[in-house]
Amino acid sequence: xxxxxxxxxxxDNGVAxxxxxxxxxxxxxxFALVVAGVFLRYVFNDPLTWxxxxxxxxxxxxxxxxxxxxxxxxxxxxIDVMAPVYANPKMxxxxxxxxxxGVAIIVVMIYACTLQVLQEASVATPMLNVSRAWFxxxxxxxxxxxxLHVFRLWLERGPAAVFKxxxxxxxxxxxx
Numbered sequence: 001x002x003x004x005x006x007x008x009x010x011x012d013n014g015v016a017x018x019x020x021x022x023x024x025x026x027x028x029x030x031f032a033l034v035v036a037g038v039f040l041r042y043v044f045n046d047p048l049t050w051x052x053x054x055x056x057x058x059x060x061x062x063x064x065x066x067x068x069x070x071x072x073x074x075x076x077x078x079i080d081v082m083a084p085v086y087a088n089p090k091m092x093x094x095x096x097x098x099x100x101x102g103v104a105i106i107v108v109m110i111y112a113c114t115l116q117v118l119q120e121a122s123v124a125t126p127m128l129n130v131s132r133a134w135f136x137x138x139x140x141x142x143x144x145x146x147x148l149h150v151f152r153l154w155l156e157r158g159p160a161a162v163f164k165x166x167x168x169x170x171x172x173x174x175x176x
Contacts, residue, residue, distance in 0.1 A: 005155050012072070012152040015145050019069045026062045030055055050127040057125075057135040064142025072149040074164055086160065095159040099150065102163065106147050113139035 033051050041047040070076040085091055086098075117140060121133040153162045 008148070008152045008155055012148055015148055016069070016072055019065050019072075019145065022065055023062060023069065026058050026065075030058050030062070033058075053125050053127050060135050061138040061142075064138040065145065068142045068145035068149060071146050072153075076163075092158075092160065095162075099154055099159045099162045103147065103150060106143055106150070110140050110143045110147070113143060 037051045
C-alpha cells in the first residue's frame, strides 16, 4: 500500500503543478486577449474576429481544470448542514458511501464527456476552423484530474477528508 500511496502522491503532485501553471497561463492569456480585443475594436475599429473563440475555449479549459484544483485544495462549494453527522465516528461508513457515490458520478461523467468529445471531433469552429473536440477535451481531462485528487485524498487521509470543506480545515487547524 505504501508504494501505491507514493506513486499516487507523485502523480498527483505532478498534475497539481501542471494545473497551477496552466491556470496562471490561461488567466493571463484570457486577460491579454480581452484587452487586445477591446483595444483593437474601439481604437482601430478592427475587432479580433477569432479572439472570442479562443477566449471561450480557454475559459472552458480553465473551468474544468480549476474544478479539479478546487477538489484538491478543498475549495469547492459544499453544503455543511450534514457536517455534524459526517463528523460522528459511528457514521464513517457514510463518508465512504459519499466518496464512492462521487467517484461513480465522476466516472460516468468521464464516459459521457468522452463520447461528447468523439462526437464533436468532426465539427469545426467557425472562425478558427479547428475541431471543437480540442475545447471539449477539457471535460474528461479535468474530471480525470479530479478523480486522481479524490483517490489521493482518500488514500492519505481517509474518506472523511475527501469532501471536507475549506472552512472545516481552517477551523480544525489542518489547512490543506
